[in-house]
Amino acid sequence: MLSFAIGVAHQAGRLLKQYYTSDLDIRTKSTDRDLVTQADLDAEKIIISAIKETFPTHAILAEEKGQIGHADYLWLIDPLDGTTNFAHGHPVFCTSIGLAYQGEMCVAVILDPIRNELFAAEKGKGASLNEKPIMVSDTKTLNNAVVATGFPYDRATNPHNNLKEFGQIMPLVQGIRRCGSAALDMAYVASGRLDGYWEYHIKPWDVGAGALMVKEAGGRVTSIDNSPWRLDSSALVAGNPNIHHQILENIR
Ligand code: IPD
Ligand code: CA
Ligand code: CA
Numbered sequence: 096m097l098s099f100a101i102g103v104a105h106q107a108g109r110l111l112k113q114y115y116t117s118d119l120d121i122r123t124k125s126t127d128r129d130l131v132t133q134a135d136l137d138a139e140k141i142i143i144s145a146i147k148e149t150f151p152t153h154a155i156l157a158e159e160k161g162q163i164g165h166a167d168y169l170w171l172i173d174p175l176d177g178t179t180n181f182a183h184g185h186p187v188f189c190t191s192i193g194l195a196y197q198g199e200m201c202v203a204v205i206l207d208p209i210r211n212e213l214f215a216a217e218k219g220k221g222a223s224l225n226e227k228p229i230m231v232s233d234t235k236t237l238n239n240a241v242v243a244t245g246f247p248y249d250r251a252t253n254p255h256n257n258l259k260e261f262g263q264i265m266p267l268v269q270g271i272r273r274c275g276s277a278a279l280d281m282a283y284v285a286s287g288r289l290d291g292y293w294e295y296h297i298k299p300w301d302v303g304a305g306a307l308m309v310k311e312a313g314g315r316v317t318s319i320d321n322s323p324w325r326l327d328s329s330a331l332v333a334g335n336p337n338i339h340h341q342i343l344e345n346i347r
Pocket of ligand 3: 177
């Protein structure tokens with residue numbers, strides 16, 4: 096299943112790269128900040144039809160298409176994570192494919208087609224970047240940490256838009272980033288490029304694959320009440336164990 100996910104992520108990645116350099120038809124979804132392009136839709140179609148063909152009994156939860164079927168195995172698909180970046184020609188986006196078995200993540204693939212970086216993880220078998228093992232950082236304090244976060248699309252009207260928490264963390268850290276791709280944020284925590292990450296109102300297709308990756312790389316991934324992150328958690332805090340704890344303490 097991991098090699099299947101890697102193969103199909105590469106197919107989607109090739110398509111995203113083709114669209115990236117062409118004229119894009121950009122539409123909006125829930126708010127006028129929530130974008131979708133033909134690239135999101137076509138990449139998702141490729142992934143869904145490959146799953147249906149290879150694993151016809153499995154269920155799928157895909158960002159654009161929604162839930163397809165119910166089964167012990169559930170594929171979580173974000174065909175293009177970082178659509179706002181993509182639509183602006185900002186080269187920070189990826190394809191994220193995760194697989195859960197009975198609610199537990201077991202396979203994860205995050206592909207950055209621009210940098211040719213393939214992050215992968217399998218439950219109990221560790222995480223890798225282009226086939227080399229990765230680990231979370233060992234940064235001990237927020238003072239020495241670079242962390243990332245994100246803000247919801249309805250941030251203009253939603254009072255719980257993360258600005259307060261952003262303001263609390265900002266003075267405490269060495270740097271804070273808003274990369275615009277939750278899946279890459281998680282892959283970067285797993286590989287030690289970021290020390291921690293948090294976000295509210297986040298969906299399982301954004302962070303499901305990344306959650307397994309961070310755990311397999313030795314990090315912690317919880318909801319805001321410090322309980323283990325689950326597919327139905329709406330908030331997520333991830334990091335190396337020290338930084339995870341300190342982000343949680345400061346935003347709670
Ligand atoms: C978004 C990105 C962004 C995060 C948003 C997500 P999309 O996904 O991951 O970084 O802050 O919450 O919805 O819309 O680009 O697939
Ligand atoms: Ca996403
Ligand atoms: Ca998306």
